[in-house]
Amino acid sequence: MSQRPPRSSGTEVDRARQEGMLGDDVRKMRDTTERLLRSAETVSYWLVVAPLAALLPASLGYRIACGRGDWCFRYRAAKRSDIVSNLRQVLGDELGPEEAERLAREFFRMTSCEVIDVMRLRGRARSLGKLVEIRGREHLDAALAEGNGAILCSAHFGSCNSAFSLLHASGFPLTTIGRSPSNQWPDMSSAERWLWEFVYTRRLRRHRQRPIIEPLPGRIQVVAQAAVALRANEVVTISSDAPPLDADLSRAVEVPFLGRQARFLPGVVTFARLTGAPVLMVFMHRLADYRHQVLEISPPVPVEGETVGAFGRCVAAMEAAIRASPAHWVYWADADDLASLGLLRAPSAGTAAVSPQPAAGGVGHPPR
DSSP states (O other), X not given: OOOOOOOOXXXXXXXXXHHHHHHHHHHHHHHHHHHHHHHHHHHHIIXXXXXXXXXXXXXHHHXXXXXXXXXXXXXXXXXXXHHHHHHHHHHGGGOOHHHHHHHHHHHHHHHHHHHHHHHTTSTTSHHHHTTEXXXXXXXXXXXXXXXXXXXXXXXXXXXXXXXXXHHHHTTOOEEEEOBOHHHHOTTOOHHHHXXXXXXXXXHHHTTOSSOXXXXXXXXXXXXXXXXXXXXXXXXXXXXXXXXXXXXXXXGOEEEEETTEEEEEOOHHHHHHHHXXXXXXXXXXXXXXXXXXXXXXXXXXXXXXXXXXXXXXXXXXXXXXXXXXXXXXXXXXXXXXXXXXXXXXXXXXXXXXXXOOOXXXXXXXXXXX
């Protein structure tokens, strides 16, 4: 005759429930502590370590940045896991587990080195300029000789904002189209706004000809503001890989990108056609020693014909750069942005999103 299992007493059930609640409290406390430690490390790196490292010989300063990147790779396990997962989901069979881990480590090193780049923009940016070779400058000179200005199209790839600052410092009056953090992240605290303004935005803003042009929904003056700069035969930059906002989805187009049909806003083609300014692609590549970089400027990209086809040429150039140096692309750190682009499935409800990586094309989005 089988026996029924003994029933738990009310006291045992209550004890188990209390232990579960205590476990949840411990996990929440641990997560909060880890988040505060990460924030403290980021703030100290931006405010103290990076400014001092930027004053050292370049070989030593960027070695410190790489060491910090290796530390982040080791101890920010959740973010590392997300980056590896995003890389493998998007690039698929092209990428094995070991290669994905290597690229994730490279990603952390890159973002740490970008902070040193920003710090070396002091003065007339000569400290950084000594480390960067500009290739294709003749294409930009020739474009401006036509008198209609020039549009530089890029991706959130490598140290793109520092690249724009270098071009301005080297004699090309330059203005950026992009989103500021206050509009992209309305829940950012006043302390965070002050921090990023102090350590990052102001360093880039001083190397711009005009205030940032923000393409916010409903702002029809964006084209007019860009046209003013181009009519003055200046340079306007735009990063065309930014995920479209919900309000802009009706204007997005689908083009082949990284093996999928991705959603982008073809604004660069619209600006070029309305103003007559040529579009040149520009990318900053970091070399193996991490301190030296190459800034490449392409000849003008044809923008004639159907909009999707014309914009597809710009997207193809962005894809080629990303495939050649995957760790340079900022969006591997954000599954939500990859989903908005159409490269990943949208995270299911209740799934923790990756911490946002500041990257929306403006001068107020520091790498972390």
